[in-house]
Amino acid sequence: MRHLRVLLTVADTGSVSRAAATLGLSQPSLSAQLQRIERTMGIPLFERSPSGVEPTAYGRYVLAKARTVLAELEELRSWTAQLEVCEQPMLLRIGAVPGPIAAKLALSLRRAFTSLRPESETEVYSHAEQSSLALLRMIDSDRLDVVVVEQFAGHELPVLPSVRRMELVAVEPVFVALGDQHPLSGKAEIDLADLAEESWIIDPLLDSGESAHLRRACQRAGFEPRIRHHATETTAARSFVASGQCVSLAQATSREGLGIVVRPLVGDPIVRRLDVAWSSERFAENGELVRLAAADAYLGLVEYNDSFARWWETHPEAHPAIG
Incomplete structure (x- = not known):
């Protein structure tokens, strides 16, 4: 220090x-x-x-x-x-990969634990982190209590003895974000091959395997992605996409607007899995409460994007844990 x-x-x-x-x-x-x-x-x-x-x-x-x-x-x-001067509140330290899930998770967990312990105030501290592995290790080192993490096939997360982890969403498609003036922005679905001449922006600090999956999916579609821009900050990335200079992968639950549209890719060539994890010691008695609160939080995101809401309704097999 x-x-x-x-x-x-x-x-x-x-x-x-x-x-x-x-x-x-x-x-x-x-x-x-x-x-x-x-x-x-x-x-x-x-x-x-x-x-x-x-x-x-x-x-x-x-x-x-x-x-x-x-x-x-x-x-x-x-x-x-x-x-030292007041009654100790119930403190929940939550974390999540970047995106809207953290805010929803905070609300759901606060409601769940307030109903469980109405006599005690429930305070929530949150931490957004690009690395899912780092989030799990923060539970393992007693710096976080509950997290939502992502993983891609071939980049599975390790099992940590102190961390209880359960599937939240088995399959979530990764969408593409384009400027709202892009020639393809009016399509309900976009073929990845139609983006062969586009420049892409990625987050260079992501360790989930998303960028590797982008490259493989593009190669299967017959081209090598032209990755011309890197940004670790969401506002900068969205500004580049809105300006029409590039396109990017996007979470299916991303909101549209401010010059951005978010569309599914034909055939869902890139998908991820979401898990909820918690401290097996601290929540030995309340693990199911945590899982249900995370499921409630995620369901609150489905309507954020009309395209994803339609996808969700037609793919019940992708989310059996939530329904």
């Missing part, structure tokens, strides 16, 4: 000497400490110049993470302090 605060102070002051004064250290001492931190990270975090210091590209990434970690620590301290 001390090292993170040092990095942020150097970045915020723009000078090692000013940072040293702020931290109550000598400049040589802070310079030596900063060099040790950079050696530990294995890469320079700041560029030095006569006028001061500027973060490198990697340094900006580290600083962003540092701010998040310190903010979370401060929130944890604040929450702990509150527990």
Whole structure:
């Protein structure tokens, strides 16, 4: 934590000497400490110049993470302090892959546990995470309680002894997102082969296997996908698609609008499975309550996209656990 605060102070002051004064250290001492931190990270975090210091590209990434970690620590301290002066609430720490499921899951779990323990307040903390494996490990390390994760064939998630996991949706098709002015936007279904000349945008940090499935599906359709854009942030990705510069894969439960349409692919060439997982120790008595709350949350998403609502109605075999 001390090292993170040092990095942020150097970045915020723009000078090692000013940072040293702020931290109550000598400049040589802070310079030596900063060099040790950079050696530990294995890469320079700041560029030095006569006028001061500027973060490198990697340094900006580290600083962003540092701010998040310190903010979370401060929130944890604040929450702990509150527990000392009031009755402990029921705390649920949930996580999910990016998308609308996290918000629905939070509401469903709050309702479920409030009905189970009406005398105690139920608080929900949430965490969106691109990596399903990371979400499971956060349960294993007692940082989360309930998560919704995804997996693609050939990229199955490991079994962790402390984590109870059950199928939520056996088969969910992956759709495609296009700008609403795209020549194919008026079609009810889109043949993947018709996108052979399109540029694609993907999230380079996804470890679920989705990008590999995109490549294989395109190859089966007779072409190699032209992946020209990368974005880890949803708003940036949607802006690129809405501008007509590229297309992207999209969750079937994605909402349309703001220049975007979301359409199914003919034959469902790419599908994923969704599971709900929870701490087998903490919810040994309430596992079924968690599963039902997750199912309720997912059912609330089906109507988000008319195309998916029609698909859902005509494919009952894909979701036997929910019905």
